[in-house]
Amino acid sequence: MFRKNSFSGGTHPHDEKQWSSAKAIEIMPLPETVIIPIQQHIGAPSDLIVEKGQTVKKGQALSSSSKFVSVPVHASISGTIKAIEQRPHPLGANLLSVVIESDGEDSWISDFKEEPDYFELDVQQMKQRIADAGVAGMGGAAFPSHVKLSPPEDKNIDTLILNGVECEPFLTADHRIMLERPDEIIKGMRLIMKILKIDTGYIGIEANKPDAIALLKEKVNKETGIEVVVLEVKYPQGAEKQLIKASTNRDVPAGKLPMEIGCVVQNVGTAVAIYEAVAMQKPLIERVVTVTGTSIHEPKNLLARIGTPFSELIACCGGMKDNTAKIVNGGPMMGMAQLTDAVPVIKGTSGILVLDEKTANMQEENPCIACARCVDVCPMKLLPNHIASYVEYNKFDKANELGIFDCMECGTCSFICPAKRHLVHYIKLGKALINEQKKAV
Amino acid sequence: MERRFVISPSPHVKDGDSIQKIMYAVVIALIPAGIGGIYFFGLHALWVIAVAIAASLGAEALFSKMMKRPIQLQDGSAIITGLLLAYNVPAEVPLWLPAIGAVAGIGIGKMAFGGLGYNPMNPALIGRAFLMASWAVHMTVFRTAPKGGTLSGIDAITNATPLNVFKGAREILTNSVNYSAEQVTEATQAITQLYNSSGNLFWGRVGGCLGETSAILLLLGAVFLMYKRIIGWKIPFAYIGTVAILTWAFGGTNGLFSGNPIFHILSGGLILGAFFMATDMTTTPVTFKGRLYFGIGCGIFTFVIRLWGGYPEGVSYSILLMNLATPLLDRYTKPKVFGG
Numbered sequence: 001m002f003r004k005n006s007f008s009g010g011t012h013p014h015d016e017k018q019w020s021s022a023k024a025i026e027i028m029p030l031p032e033t034v035i036i037p038i039q040q041h042i043g044a045p046s047d048l049i050v051e052k053g054q055t056v057k058k059g060q061a062l063s064s065s066s067k068f069v070s071v072p073v074h075a076s077i078s079g080t081i082k083a084i085e086q087r088p089h090p091l092g093a094n095l096l097s098v099v100i101e102s103d104g105e106d107s108w109i110s111d112f113k114e115e116p117d118y119f120e121l122d123v124q125q126m127k128q129r130i131a132d133a134g135v136a137g138m139g140g141a142a143f144p145s146h147v148k149l150s151p152p153e154d155k156n157i158d159t160l161i162l163n164g165v166e167c168e169p170f171l172t173a174d175h176r177i178m179l180e181r182p183d184e185i186i187k188g189m190r191l192i193m194k195i196l197k198i199d200t201g202y203i204g205i206e207a208n209k210p211d212a213i214a215l216l217k218e219k220v221n222k223e224t225g226i227e228v229v230v231l232e233v234k235y236p237q238g239a240e241k242q243l244i245k246a247s248t249n250r251d252v253p254a255g256k257l258p259m260e261i262g263c264v265v266q267n268v269g270t271a272v273a274i275y276e277a278v279a280m281q282k283p284l285i286e287r288v289v290t291v292t293g294t295s296i297h298e299p300k301n302l303l304a305r306i307g308t309p310f311s312e313l314i315a316c317c318g319g320m321k322d323n324t325a326k327i328v329n330g331g332p333m334m335g336m337a338q339l340t341d342a343v344p345v346i347k348g349t350s351g352i353l354v355l356d357e358k359t360a361n362m363q364e365e366n367p368c369i370a371c372a373r374c375v376d377v378c379p380m381k382l383l384p385n386h387i388a389s390y391v392e393y394n395k396f397d398k399a400n401e402l403g404i405f406d407c408m409e410c411g412t413c414s415f416i417c418p419a420k421r422h423l424v425h426y427i428k429l430g431k432a433l434i435n436e437q438k439k440a441v
Numbered sequence: 442m443e444r445r446f447v448i449s450p451s452p453h454v455k456d457g458d459s460i461q462k463i464m465y466a467v468v469i470a471l472i473p474a475g476i477g478g479i480y481f482f483g484l485h486a487l488w489v490i491a492v493a494i495a496a497s498l499g500a501e502a503l504f505s506k507m508m509k510r511p512i513q514l515q516d517g518s519a520i521i522t523g524l525l526l527a528y529n530v531p532a533e534v535p536l537w538l539p540a541i542g543a544v545a546g547i548g549i550g551k552m553a554f555g556g557l558g559y560n561p562m563n564p565a566l567i568g569r570a571f572l573m574a575s576w577a578v579h580m581t582v583f584r585t586a587p588k589g590g591t592l593s594g595i596d597a598i599t600n601a602t603p604l605n606v607f608k609g610a611r612e613i614l615t616n617s618v619n620y621s622a623e624q625v626t627e628a629t630q631a632i633t634q635l636y637n638s639s640g641n642l643f644w645g646r647v648g649g650c651l652g653e654t655s656a657i658l659l660l661l662g663a664v665f666l667m668y669k670r671i672i673g674w675k676i677p678f679a680y681i682g683t684v685a686i687l688t689w690a691f692g693g694t695n696g697l698f699s700g701n702p703i704f705h706i707l708s709g710g711l712i713l714g715a716f717f718m719a720t721d722m723t724t725t726p727v728t729f730k731g732r733l734y735f736g737i738g739c740g741i742f743t744f745v746i747r748l749w750g751g752y753p754e755g756v757s758y759s760i761l762l763m764n765l766a767t768p769l770l771d772r773y774t775k776p777k778v779f780g781g
């Protein structure tokens with residue numbers, strides 16, 4: 001079968017993965033304190049079920065969720081709850097967080113072992129375990145996983161795509177997970193396929209990770225219905241719609257979700273978390289974080305507890321250089337700049353990027369010279385220059401007409417713009433303002 | 442105190458290209474043709490170029506100051522305007538002419554709209570149109586023959602540029618009843634010779650505006666800009682292709698498909714216009730189809746003006762007209778959203 005393993009548009013930032021791609025995942029020392037925001041996912045917040053002063057074990061739930069599009073959070077160390085208060089959150093603003101002081105024991109609430117017959121559980125039970133374990137997408141967006149695994153009855157899902165693309169420059173966490181935990185990835189994938197009742201699964205990996213491609217190809221050799229798809233190295237190859245296009249040549253209709261055309265996409269790290277949730281009922285309390293950037297002394301891939309402050313991960317990597325100007329939660333294209341390094345690792349923290357003054361140097365914005373580069377690279381085939389200008393001049397209906405809501409905020413347009421226009425920023429702003437207007441009427 | 446870090450919107454890495462780099466690349470790409478102009482038409486051409494650039498920069502600084510806007514000479518765009526204006530006037534013009542043209546181009550064509558990025562039409566072409574309207578004789582009478590060649594590129598005629606000769610001869614041949622047999626024979630010979638003079642046109646050994654005559658030197662710059670992805674293929678190829686097809690089909694003197702497209706591509710300002718002026722980013726569409734239509738539109742207008750218009754050449758006006766159509770082209774060629 002002919003398959004074009006790419007999408008149209010996109011760009012080629014320097015991948016900068018060489019700093020950390022060969023570094024095996026290192027387990028971080030036990031943090032003394034963790035800060036666990038009760039909301040780390042997209043959706044409704046969960047309800048707190050613990051009190052200040054209470055002692056908790058590692059893996060104990062701190063909140064429960066009655067809403068469907070929501071997941072609980074868990075204690076990632078054992079110890080005492082020192083405070084429940086507003087703390088800075090990596091996605092901006094302050095959010096209610098549970099602050100736990102370690103007792104140094106690091107004792108689990110129960111022993112998490114693989115249950116021998118976990119694969120025979122019924123699908124509802126599996127989904128419940130995934131929800132209870134607090135699994136949310138670990139590629140960055142942190143959408144509750146059990147929701148993605150519960151498509152409406154009328155949608156005919158036939159394909160799972162596991163996202164091992166990791167197209168963000170600098171990040172190598174998923175790459176390391178694929179190299180070091182391939183069996184769990186495939187077990188998780190089998191579970192997802194069972195839950196969705198499908199027999200076709202792809203693992204999409206960018207061609208710049210030949211070792212991961214070779215390893216997973218070898219592993220899936222014995223499996224039926226699972227195939228590794230090698231994808232062109234291009235940003236944003238890992239965006240859901242672009243990944244689906246590249247792997248299956250299907251187009252997700254504008255304004256719709258992948259399930260519309262029978263696809264579900266999950267990140268490779270999420271597959272591991274799903275396996276652990278179903279097979280061991282182990283909650284999501286840690287994740288692999290790539291700590292890297294131009295101003296970090298020793299880039300690493302760390303297995304860090306959820307709630308560990310960024311500062312400790314940075315210290316674990318030899319600290320930051322004096323020329324540090326910017327700290328980012330996530331990758332350089334879509335990640336969010338942080339005011340302080342006191343923010344904690346959350347479920348969606350795929351990387352911590354420490355950048356120097358020169359890289360972070362905000363070049364001044366110039367007027368658009370209509371060079372059309374943003375138009376040429378936009379993977380959604382929008383006119384970012386015109387949309388941004390309409391937002392700038394408060395012409396929101398025009399921006400809407402040009403498809404502002406089809407923008408996935410990948411940042412490719414801003415990256416390429418020679419006038420250094422903050423195109424995505426205007427687009428995000430425009431979306432927020434339009435939504436506000438809608439609410440007002 | 443707790444350390445604070447820089448907050449700025451994503452993405453946190455950027456492509457290395459900037460407006461300045463783009464503009465200076467265009468300047469570099471235009472240099473060979475300028476050197477060619479000086480070589481073919483003499484040292485006065487250098488002064489024309491220098492005055493045009495100086496006047497552009499001066500005008501931009503002055504108008505920016507008057508309008509209380511930051512002076513942005515370093516972006517290089519005013520240098521391009523100066524260069525293009527100089528390349529679009531005869532090499533022997535008095536020096537005040539390019540100076541006035543540059544001031545008019547920058548003032549009316551660029552700063553009046555708010556400066557770089559906001560101008561709807563190419564400032565150099567506005568400057569040129571201003572000069573055409575005010576001093577038509579200076580702008581349309583060419584006297585300097587190129588070094589080692591003749592004004593027309595052929596030996597028989599020495600007082601007109603190739604397109605002038607072509608227009609005159611074609612007029613005679615298409616209305617031969619009004620002319621003597623001798624005139625008709627002469628015209629036939631002139632056209633044949635013109636069609637055989639493509640070597641001169643290619644190298645630039647013909648009369649014309651300062652920087653427009655040498656196809657090879659202009660193409661050298663164009664290839665560089667294409668390699669650097671600063672100009673695309675769509676506008677220049679659509680433009681030149683349209684002119685080629687139309688002049689081949691309808692531009693001959695012996696009925697359909699008797700025209701000579703090579704002559705039309707190489708003569709006049711088509712190469713300069715198609716690669717360096719019709720590709721001006723700000724004044725041309727951003728969509729794929731829009732750029733194609735823009736080129737085709739320029740080609741149609743150029744063809745019509747060359748064959749039936751009041752002037753022998755129509756590149757500048759064609760581009761200006763299509764500049765005006767750019768917002769419409771963008772609006773009606775909006776690409777289909779992915780999955781839409």
Ligand code: SF4
Nearest residue numbers: 378407408410411413
């Ligand atoms: S407009 Fe949106 S989808 Fe298109 S490149 Fe910019 S951020 Fe990406």
Ligand code: SF4
Nearest residue numbers: 368369371372374417
């Ligand atoms: S890339 Fe920047 S300068 Fe070029 S058209 Fe887009 S917004 Fe304008």
